[in-house]
Amino acid sequence: MSRQGQLVGVELDTGQKRPLTDRQVRVKQRIYRTLLGALVPIIVLIAWQVLGQLGIISSLLFPTPIRIISAGIRLIQTGELYDNIKISVVRALSGFVLGGSLGLAFGIFVGLFRKTERALDPTVQMIRMVPHLAIAPLFILWFGIGETAKVLLIAKGAFFPLYINAFLGIRGVDNKLFDVTRVLGFSKWKQIIRLTIPGALPHILLGVRISLGVSWLGLVVAELMGSTSGIGYMMSDARQFSKTPVVFVGILIFAVFGIVADSAVRLLERKWLSWQDSYKGR
Incomplete structure (x- = not known):
């Protein structure tokens, strides 16, 4: 195995992760904000559907x-x-x-x-x-x-x-x-x-x-x-x-x-x- 392959193998074996780029960080933050903002509407919709099916609220x-x-x-x-x-x-x-x-x-x-x-x-x-x-x-x-x-x-x-x-x-x-x-x-x-x-x-x-x-x-x-x-x-x-x-x-x-x-x-x-x-x- 070449020297470069050994180095790559060592890097993979150590389990080290490359640091995220600025763009990847911004994408992750945007996804997190979107999911956080959608949390309350999703909970409300699920509760609404369940209560409607059970007949608790007027259809x-x-x-x-x-x-x-x-x-x-x-x-x-x-x-x-x-x-x-x-x-x-x-x-x-x-x-x-x-x-x-x-x-x-x-x-x-x-x-x-x-x-x-x-x-x-x-x-x-x-x-x-x-x-x-x-x-x-x-x-x-x-x-x-x-x-x-x-x-x-x-x-x-x-x-x-x-x-x-x-x-x-x-x-x-x-x-x-x-x-x-x-x-x-x-x-x-x-x-x-x-x-x-x-x-x-x-x-x-x-x-x-x-x-x-x-x-x-x-x-x-x-x-x-x-x-x-x-x-x-x-x-x-x-x-x-x-x-x-x-x-x-x-x-x-x-x-x-x-x-x-x-x-x-x-x-x-x-x-x-x-x-x-x-x-x-x-």
Whole structure:
């Protein structure tokens, strides 16, 4: 046996393991976090199924997970689920993009200039306090029951979280850093790009997460006001005919899309805010 083979054999015999690479450590940590996060839902689903089969809980009000899955499969096979999801996603994203972009722009504008804050912020805060359900009838009167009213209602909800967080993020930037940029001769535009926006980015990304969640909430309200398509309409129609499993399918879809959207923003947070040396929990 060659010298190299002897060395390999010795290494194998000693049972020594090679240290994990950084990528392998990150993959293991991600798998661990996923399994830990899925632990509670799995326990709840198992208990739900067992209690439903034993007749302890009402099968009409709380159909078992297996019945809900069967209803979802039937909706997929008929194509009804895909069509409604596509319509709802387009509505939610359109409203989020419209309201979120305006909220971000207004938040930055009001955060940068004190006179603008005094002129606009009281009005914005007053409108923010008006609930979705209170303003929905007005939107129907103004825009009818078409797509415009639904998208604008979603946009209204998506506007305020980004507006508030962009404003707070800008006002939370250390004032001494602005003094440094003035000493370095930064122009106003360069100051905004190089200091203000990066400093406010943690708050802005938090606003994006909240706006996405509010957009899905606004979607439910929008699809309940005279809609003939979408997940909200599918749930409302199923409720009228006591198809409780279909209602739970709609709830599950909202939950899945919500967590996927939130996870996507959190991924951006880890990428764009890697410079932060903040407490991560123990």
